[in-house]
Amino acid sequence: MDDVVQEVFITAWRRLECLVTPEQARPWLVVIGLNRASNYRRLARHEREVFTGLAEECPEQEQDDASSPDMLLQATYGLFRLKRFLLKIGPRIRAVVVPYLEGRSIREIAEALGIKTKTAYARISLARRHLQRLALA
Known part of the structure; x- marks a missing residue:
């Protein structure tokens, strides 16, 4: 802007x-x-965002000159699909999925959101089903 x-x-x-x-x-x-x-x-619409920090975030992987652009392309496409998926699910499900993807436990997420643990599990399950439908489409 x-x-x-x-x-x-x-x-x-x-x-x-x-x-x-x-x-x-x-x-x-x-x-x-x-x-x-x-x-x-x-x-x-015609420009694509390039994530230059992906190679720096994964130092344990060897960076082959031949495979580096392919790995970057696959990672970028994966991030694009993840972002599209997160935008398609509802805010209640997203509030559980994002911390779950960050590595938090279901119990921590449920306590932070003030919901029951079973509700958090149900929302994760809904997100998985939605992701499966998206992958098949």
């Missing part, structure tokens, strides 16, 4: 001679901002 705002002001500075009266400055900046935001959204 900071980059888009900066682009708006750079564009406004470059086209300052186009501004006829000071009263037109506000709507003029709004139009420039809308155009820059539209361009950013349109181009952002």
Whole structure:
């Protein structure tokens, strides 16, 4: 967002001679901002986020020059699928799944959320079923 705002002001500075009266400055900046935001959204669909820190987080694995890009691609795709899965499940199930994936026990999660342990297990089970359906689709 900071980059888009900066682009708006750079564009406004470059086209300052186009501004006829000071009263037109506000709507003029709004139009420039809308155009820059539209361009950013349109181009952002085609850009992919690259996780450069994945190789640094796993020092115990040897980094082969031939397999490193493939491993990075697989890890990135896995993170993308996990994020998509977490967005598809409901917030109540997500509140149990995220700490479970972080390594917390079901008992700790249930206590932290103020729910019964059986409820936490049921939500994990629902998440697993939903993940299986997503994998088959």
